[in-house]
Amino acid sequence: MARRKARPGAAESAAPEAAAGAAPGVKAPLPRLARLAPTQQRSRERFERILACATEIMTEKGSEAFRMSDIVERSGVAFGSLYQYFPDKAAIIGTLAERHNAVGRDCVRRDLAAVSSARDLHPALCRIVDSYYEMFIREPVMRDIWQATQADRALQKLDADDMAVLSDLLSGAVRRVAPNMPSATLATFSGLTMTLIAAAVRHAITLPPRKARQVLTQFKTMLPGDLAGWA
Numbered sequence: 384m385a386r387r388k389a390r391p392g393a394a395e396s397a398a399p400e401a402a403a404g405a406a407p408g409v410k411a412p413l414p415r416l417a418r419l420a421p422t423q424q425r426s427r428e429r430f431e432r433i434l435a436c437a438t439e440i441m442t443e444k445g446s447e448a449f450r451m452s453d454i455v456e457r458s459g460v461a462f463g464s465l466y467q468y469f470p471d472k473a474a475i476i477g478t479l480a481e482r483h484n485a486v487g488r489d490c491v492r493r494d495l496a497a498v499s500s501a502r503d504l505h506p507a508l509c510r511i512v513d514s515y516y517e518m519f520i521r522e523p524v525m526r527d528i529w530q531a532t533q534a535d536r537a538l539q540k541l542d543a544d545d546m547a548v549l550s551d552l553l554s555g556a557v558r559r560v561a562p563n564m565p566s567a568t569l570a571t572f573s574g575l576t577m578t579l580i581a582a583a584v585r586h587a588i589t590l591p592p593r594k595a596r597q598v599l600t601q602f603k604t605m606l607p608g609d610l611a612g613w614a
Contacts, residue, residue, distance in 0.1 A: 416474055417468055417469055433454060473531075479528055483528060487518060488545070490515070492552060494510040495552060499559070502609070508607070509603045515580065576606070580606075584599070587599050
């Protein structure tokens, strides 16, 4: 059933119930993210236009100030179509967060691929720090996405899930060069290391570029240079 055009204020005040039936070219919903995942070209184009406009608006206004009505105004997508894909603003932010998280995971995989001995670990961790920081600089909206994920419990779960994947990636690399490390020790090492890297980079992006580089350079000297005491 088509949604009657609503006043922007009314549409903002409460998220509508799930759309009655999926739109053409749309497959199953994605939990905590987009309600509908488009499969047909026209639906995909509309979906991507919504996300592109949301990125522009969030970059301009920040994650707290932008509204669903801003996306409708800029994208030309009707409220009914917007809510058919995204039940609320958090779903848009979550979808963007998951996309950027996927890019970050690919970078970590790449940076860890060269770890073939214990001495390769420290350079790989330093590359991860640099890659992570550069990604934030290259995509300024990531700062707003991260701030939003910290303020919303459902989105915090996305962040925690991403950190678990990153820790597992590091565990796999360490396991290659330290096969006898106890599993519990390996999990602790990987979880702490990736958490500290994320915290350092997220602190660095709040600083002027020169200061950020200085902070990260000093932080990298604190990363483990070998596995002594852990293996």
